[in-house]
Amino acid sequence: MNYDIVIGLEIHSELKTSSKIFCGCKNEFGGEPNTRCCPVCLGMPGTLPALNKRVLEYAIKAGLAMNCRIAGFSKFDRKNYFYPDMPKAYQVTQHSLPICYDGYVDIDVGYETKRIGIERIHIEEDAGKLIHSSTGQGSLIDYNRSGVPLIEIVTKPDLNSPEEAKILLETIKTILEYTEVSDCKMQEGSLRADVNLSLRPIGSNTPGVRTEMKNLNSFRAVQRAAQAEAERQARVLDSGQKVYKETRRWDDHKGESLPMRDKEEVMDYRCFPEPDLPPVYVDEDFINEIQASIPELPGMRRERYINQYGIPKYDAGLITQNKVLADIFEKASEVCGNPKLVSNWIMTEIMKRMNEEGEGILHSYLNGDNFGQILLFLDKGDITHAAAIQVIDVLLETGEEPIVIVERLNLRVQRDESLVANTIKQVVNSNPQALDDYISGKKKAFGFFMGKIMAELKGRGDPSQVKEILTKELQRYL
Amino acid sequence: MTVVDVKTVRKIADMAAVFIEEKDLEAYAAQLNTIMEHMGKIMDLDTGDQEPMEHILPVKNVFRDDEVTNKNIKDELLKNASVKEDGYFKVPTVVE
Numbered sequence A: 001m002n003y004d005i006v007i008g009l010e011i012h013s014e015l016k017t018s019s020k021i022f023c024g025c026k027n028e029f030g031g032e033p034n035t036r037c038c039p040v041c042l043g044m045p046g047t048l049p050a051l052n053k054r055v056l057e058y059a060i061k062a063g064l065a066m067n068c069r070i071a072g073f074s075k076f077d078r079k080n081y082f083y084p085d086m087p088k089a090y091q092v093t094q095h096s097l098p099i100c101y102d103g104y105v106d107i108d109v110g111y112e113t114k115r116i117g118i119e120r121i122h123i124e125e126d127a128g129k130l131i132h133s134s135t136g137q138g139s140l141i142d143y144n145r146s147g148v149p150l151i152e153i154v155t156k157p158d159l160n161s162p163e164e165a166k167i168l169l170e171t172i173k174t175i176l177e178y179t180e181v182s183d184c185k186m187q188e189g190s191l192r193a194d195v196n197l198s199l200r201p202i203g204s205n206t207p208g209v210r211t212e213m214k215n216l217n218s219f220r221a222v223q224r225a226a227q228a229e230a231e232r233q234a235r236v237l238d239s240g241q242k243v244y245k246e247t248r249r250w251d252d253h254k255g256e257s258l259p260m261r262d263k264e265e266v267m268d269y270r271c272f273p274e275p276d277l278p279p280v281y282v283d284e285d286f287i288n289e290i291q292a293s294i295p296e297l298p299g300m301r302r303e304r305y306i307n308q309y310g311i312p313k314y315d316a317g318l319i320t321q322n323k324v325l326a327d328i329f330e331k332a333s334e335v336c337g338n339p340k341l342v343s344n345w346i347m348t349e350i351m352k353r354m355n356e357e358g359e360g361i362l363h364s365y366l367n368g369d370n371f372g373q374i375l376l377f378l379d380k381g382d383i384t385h386a387a388a389i390q391v392i393d394v395l396l397e398t399g400e401e402p403i404v405i406v407e408r409l410n411l412r413v414q415r416d417e418s419l420v421a422n423t424i425k426q427v428v429n430s431n432p433q434a435l436d437d438y439i440s441g442k443k444k445a446f447g448f449f450m451g452k453i454m455a456e457l458k459g460r461g462d463p464s465q466v467k468e469i470l471t472k473e474l475q476r477y478l
Numbered sequence B: 001m002t003v004v005d006v007k008t009v010r011k012i013a014d015m016a017a018v019f020i021e022e023k024d025l026e027a028y029a030a031q032l033n034t035i036m037e038h039m040g041k042i043m044d045l046d047t048g049d050q051e052p053m054e055h056i057l058p059v060k061n062v063f064r065d066d067e068v069t070n071k072n073i074k075d076e077l078l079k080n081a082s083v084k085e086d087g088y089f090k091v092p093t094v095v096e
């Protein structure tokens, strides 16, 4: 049978505040175990949590950037469960009254734009980390992550393919980076997603039974896990069996998922209002202030690049997906005055290096100003295409100014007319066979001379100048 | 009216990680029923013109600024652990 895939995502994102959500411990990834903890985030009896105001601001900021409505009144709840990563035996979250609700995010699927509903965004705390003991006995706990602020973004089940799920996660990551509420380092777990998926026979209105896959921490894992789960459910349904509502764990190495031991249906979190945290009221002024601090978002920026700079939609989309890269593009365009040239070079030379060496190259020596200078040299014909690539390589290594690199490596195009003319004469004279060929009408010989002359000029000749003088020189023999 | 039966007591005890002797389940069920009955009186009240109460505290908006004020007090914290290893708290195996 054929089925429609129905997917909703729950995305957890750690907020990049300085301190934790309810105490003055440092919020930072890693570190020596249990060195960023206190009685509050260890859940000692008698301690009193207090909400970090920036957490509230960041959650509202993320909500506004995803077109949500902001609750004038919200509160916190205790979600009760026993697991050693949460020493209080409950997680503080927003169960009944989330801070943001009823929003949407537009995603690009092929050439179409699709609107995905955001059900809610709520604030909660992260849990500690469990690892195996090296002795083989017991589990060890590091509570440095306990109490790190999180937002959970819950989408409506508006996604209809594993690819759409991946694109939505990419889009939301970009929004969180632009608004600077999270650093979204997926390899460090600061952005992770749960995939809720069900199948529905095509044409049917009855929703199928859904399963949940937890803690997927790469775009690829989200797409693969969703694909594998859709196929698994189809096999189950096709064989006349039932899909059970359950939580499954995705194994990215094996490419398959298995049901988790703790069955979801026996879990009863018994949520109730958190008595230690007073409710939160936000007014229009506070919301407007945060609204005013939201920068131009990727979608808007992309449209502006297409209209203002005239670069292709595809290029604009890729460049704006990364805020730092987009900033480099804008500054470089201003410096060199040729946005299309800048966009071409980003799409080729810069993207290539990002793929090979990672995004780190955008955070070291390269910036919009020096990149723009290199392309200005190129655009004015002061250096060749090959030399421009060489300058980028050296710059990434040494951080020298482009002009310093160009002078030091003697990369300026050789335009001295008498020198170029002499070189041409010499090359023509020392290749009589090629000259004969040319005279007898073999036009290929022209290319041969060009190559020889450019090599003689160490790649620094200006091709159009060489071509012009060479044509005149050869004319004399015809 | 019986709302809490032995099965429910067992489930609540499980969720709260409390051990109850099989022979005591009946007694707990009876006691919990008395409590439920008493609390059930609230159902007879007319609350039609009352605003729903989401929270019991009369205060609101208690915040702290986003500042790191705590230092590393790992050794002191680990004194509370009954078992520790390499600077970690240690518990019976839970990770698969």
Ligand SMILES: [Zn+2]
Pocket (backbone or CB within 6 Å): A020, A023, A024, A025, A036, A037, A038, A039, A040, A041, A042, A147, B070
């Ligand atoms: Zn703390």
